[in-house]
Amino acid sequence: MFEIRVICAPAEADTVTQALAETFTTGAVRQYPTRDGDRVRVYVTAEQRPSHWPAPEAAYAKAPSIISEIGWTARGARDCLRGIQVREFWLRKSALLDRIALDDEHHAVSGEAARLAVEAARRLMELDDAAGLGPSGYADGPYTPDHPDSVREPRGYVRQEYAVWIGKQ
Secondary structure (H helix, E strand, O other): OEEEEEEEOHHHHHHHHHHHHHHOEEEEEEEEEOOOOOOEEEEEEEEOOOOOOOOHHHHOOOOOOHHHHHHHHHHHHHHHHOOOOHHHHHHHHHHHHHHHHHHHHHOOOOOOHHHHHHHHHHHHHHHHHHHOOOOOOOOOOOOOOOOHHHHHOHHHHHHHHHHHHHHOO
16 A cells, blocks of 8 residues: 655545555545645545456466467468458467566576567557557456546556457357
8 A cells, every 4th residue: 555645736635545446456545635725635545456467377378388379470470461360370479478578487587578478469459449449449457548447557458458369260
């Protein structure tokens, strides 16, 4: 748990409090005038919300082997460069990198997989955001690419999207 202090105009206090409540699990809100009396100090106790991402085991339960996905990704890169299956390429590539990173983390191996998985996940999120897909265009889960939880945990967004995509295959 932590405390957030915001100094703002009195008219902005409710908007700031609402935005914090949408991002964090918040507790009591306390508001005091600043010394100059022109602004207010807003104090909010907060904590990170637990994410509701699919567990990796569930998201990747029907996934092809990592070796198979490496082959598909290598072949899919050519199509992606031609503008074919761009979203599927980035979805499968980011899921592949997430799976490799999870395996590295499980075996306490240090490497670039986790960083690359996040980068690929952000690329997928950029594509989804640029496409302007609405809630029905994403997975049936609650997180869109611009949702604070997605921004905070891009690999979770990939798991959400992959679980729905693979379920439709």
